[in-house]
Amino acid sequence: MLEPFLSAVPVLEKIEKAGFEAYFVGGAVRDFLLNKSISDVDIATSATPNEVKRIFPKTVDIGIEHGTVLVIYQNESYEITTFRTESEYQDFRRPNEVTFVRSLYEDLQRRDFTMNAIAMDRNGKLIDPFNGQSAIQERKIQTVGQATERFREDALRMMRAVRFVSQLGFDLEGETVKALAILVPLLDKIAIERKRSEFEKLLKGKNRKQALNLLIKTGLFSFLPGLKNQKNPLEDMQVYDFDELKKNEMWALLLYALTLKEKAVEDFLRNWRLPVKEIRDIQQIFLYLLKRLNQEWTLYDLYVAGHDTIKSVEIMFQVIKGTKKNEAITRWLKLYEQLPIKERSEMNVTGNDLMTWFDRKGGPWLKEQLVKIEKSILEEKVVNDNSKIKEWLMECNQK
Numbered sequence: 001m002l003e004p005f006l007s008a009v010p011v012l013e014k015i016e017k018a019g020f021e022a023y024f025v026g027g028a029v030r031d032f033l034l035n036k037s038i039s040d041v042d043i044a045t046s047a048t049p050n051e052v053k054r055i056f057p058k059t060v061d062i063g064i065e066h067g068t069v070l071v072i073y074q075n076e077s078y079e080i081t082t083f084r085t086e087s088e089y090q091d092f093r094r095p096n097e098v099t100f101v102r103s104l105y106e107d108l109q110r111r112d113f114t115m116n117a118i119a120m121d122r123n124g125k126l127i128d129p130f131n132g133q134s135a136i137q138e139r140k141i142q143t144v145g146q147a148t149e150r151f152r153e154d155a156l157r158m159m160r161a162v163r164f165v166s167q168l169g170f171d172l173e174g175e176t177v178k179a180l181a182i183l184v185p186l187l188d189k190i191a192i193e194r195k196r197s198e199f200e201k202l203l204k205g206k207n208r209k210q211a212l213n214l215l216i217k218t219g220l221f222s223f224l225p226g227l228k229n230q231k232n233p234l235e236d237m238q239v240y241d242f243d244e245l246k247k248n249e250m251w252a253l254l255l256y257a258l259t260l261k262e263k264a265v266e267d268f269l270r271n272w273r274l275p276v277k278e279i280r281d282i283q284q285i286f287l288y289l290l291k292r293l294n295q296e297w298t299l300y301d302l303y304v305a306g307h308d309t310i311k312s313v314e315i316m317f318q319v320i321k322g323t324k325k326n327e328a329i330t331r332w333l334k335l336y337e338q339l340p341i342k343e344r345s346e347m348n349v350t351g352n353d354l355m356t357w358f359d360r361k362g363g364p365w366l367k368e369q370l371v372k373i374e375k376s377i378l379e380e381k382v383v384n385d386n387s388k389i390k391e392w393l394m395e396c397n398q399k
């Protein structure tokens, strides 16, 4: 057995010593069987949350209503969840109440896909009542039991299915595709944040072409914010070839494929409930991407965009144009590094200086003058020095 399972074995032993069962479950076991790297393990147990809390002195209640307790043991933390059934799903969302059970089989039976319903004991022995291993071997995503039932219990699972297609390159088993095509409207009930997280993983997956195709084929895309009747942009997204785009770049690329106007861009991102800071960053990348596609940048563009946006835009430019050439970015980053100032706060002049020099109250003229000075410093028409700027401004005004 490999890390991080190995260091969690004592946790399982401790639970067993107290008279309960404990297993590794979920994504970590699946990824282990796929030879993928694993960051953390999920543990399932027959002990109730209170019983878990009695076994371990240090715990945090992170999701006790769903049966999950965070255990701190030997300076590491582990999520331990009581075996449960989720027959009480309401409104096709997550369950409001769960029923704790003592049987591992029942716990595995309530899970979404057979590849996610494999348990592993502390000796590395696999418990696989739904043949998850053969599904992995056959590279098939198959629900545990009836697909329609699993998707009705939690409609997000439909997006999870397509996200796994993107991440693993597996196929969706026939009944699963059929159920998906029928039940996609249930996705309307799912919180945008949960859909967003799956959509972002889907876009990042290596097999996104296949996954985007499924979104189109099953009509799932129509239940994603701003994508109703937007088949073509997703087809464009299938064409782009990329591995390393960051999350914000991915959103900007989608905006580009959607050919949205500036105002609509903001609404689109807001509808996906992206955090305000991310919306601003994505808008900035998108705006400068359009500029990059339409014209050369001025020094002022480089300055306003800043180092990170320049890098993002250049990478996206390559993706859109299908070119590997990287000359512009090297040249621009070099130019950017040589700029006399990198941001407004580095200017050796303030609005107060201007108001004193011109003996005028603030107003739109002030911003105009500051931008003029800023551009002139960047173009090296004036040195970034308070008295030099004053001299230059006075001269300009006399002309």
Ligand SMILES: Nc1ccn([C@@H]2O[C@H](COP(=O)(O)OP(=O)(O)OP(=O)(O)O)[C@@H](O)[C@H]2O)c(=O)n1
Residues within 6 Å of the ligand: 025, 026, 027, 028, 042, 110, 111, 112, 113, 116, 117, 154, 156, 157, 160
């Ligand atoms: N809607 C869901 C979400 C999760 N699960 C089960 O809970 C496990 C853990 O879920 P989660 O951590 O959300 O996803 P992973 O499958 O671990 O995948 P990843 O870590 O790649 O997100 C899954 O493997 C699956 O058995 C489920 O049945 N239905």
